[in-house]
């Protein structure tokens with residue numbers, strides 16, 4: 001008998017985590033690997049946040065927390081939504097979880113029945129499709145074009161909707177592309193959704209603060225979207241707190257209550273010490289993110305300059321997060337005499353083995369012609385990584 005359930009056997013391993021592991025394994029064998037597969041800021045958590053967590057330990061804030069989060073943290077998040085996004089989520093509409101990833105699966109498990117369709121524009125974040133499947137939903141993927149910076153159009157959204165559509169799930173700024181929707185583009189999408197009032201939107205805004213083009217926009221701002229958007233956010237990316245595992249949602253009250261019920265059976269709430277750190281991070285505001293964002297923007301320019309120099313790499317035009325997602329399909333069918341490249345997976349593995357640079361193939365994000373390159377690493381690393389990539393790509397013809 002199979003010890004493992006079909007549910008888990010059918011689940012894919014996170015490709016980004018797998019690539020990160022491969023590059024760590026090579027590094028452990030003594031190779032000098034540059035990791036451009038990573039999805040986390042390369043900065044340390046700011047001191048004032050660490051201090052708050054240390055104080056939480058000293059003050060014995062170490063007992064089980066309230067399941068949706070400490071009331072003081074829920075209040076701070078509610079105020080953040082109002083101040084930064086002009087969105088009204090009362091503290092009762094907020095649920096704090098162990099990372100934004102956890103918030104997303106909570107939302108899906110609470111709204112999806114078996115066979116419900118969830119529209120997911122591709123390129124999508126690596127976990128969305130498997131999370132939908134875990135919730136017994138059916139992912140309906142929209143293939144978005146590089147010519148539209150990988151964003152779905154109102155027409156594409158309309159075509160993907162059927163009587164079975166329960167939800168739309170996407171991120172902006174996007175992982176893996178770094179592209180983001182403008183207010184006008186979101187308004188057009190909201191215009192389509194206005195005709196389908198039962199569809200819930202899960203809007204993943206975890207990269208909100210890493211935005212090079214001005215003010216972050218949420219689809220929740222539009223009248224037609226009232227009381228049917230689950231806004232996902234967290235502290236991992238904005239405050240360099242990936243290991244603290246704190247994410248949150250602002251949601252219609254029934255969904256927030258359902259997520260609290262689910263979480264009550266799963267985790268009993270998020271780590272108390274990390275919650276205290278997150279409260280300090282969010283209440284101190286986003287000034288600290290601005291410094292990091294400036295650094296990311298500078299690196300993006302460097303990376304785009306390098307990509308311009310690589311024949312056959314067609315970049316998109318990222319405006320946020322810390323990823324570039326070039327089309328690399330020009331290399332398919334090429335070989336260095338030993339290795340034949342047929343897919344972006346082949347290319348990512350070739351670059352890892354020959355150049356010792358880790359990237360992630362677009363396959364994992366539903367766009368197999370592309371490669372995700374993260375620039376959450378130093379300028380020196382980026383310059384060295386691209387010198388190596390150019391050298392090994394030059395051997396393919």
Ligand SMILES: Cc1ncc(COP(=O)(O)O)c(C=O)c1O
Pocket residue numbers: 039098099100101102125171174175204206234235236242245246247
């Ligand atoms: C688009 C997107 N959503 C959610 C997450 C998960 O964030 P967290 O670390 O808070 O679970 C990530 C992390 O890579 C992400 O890229």
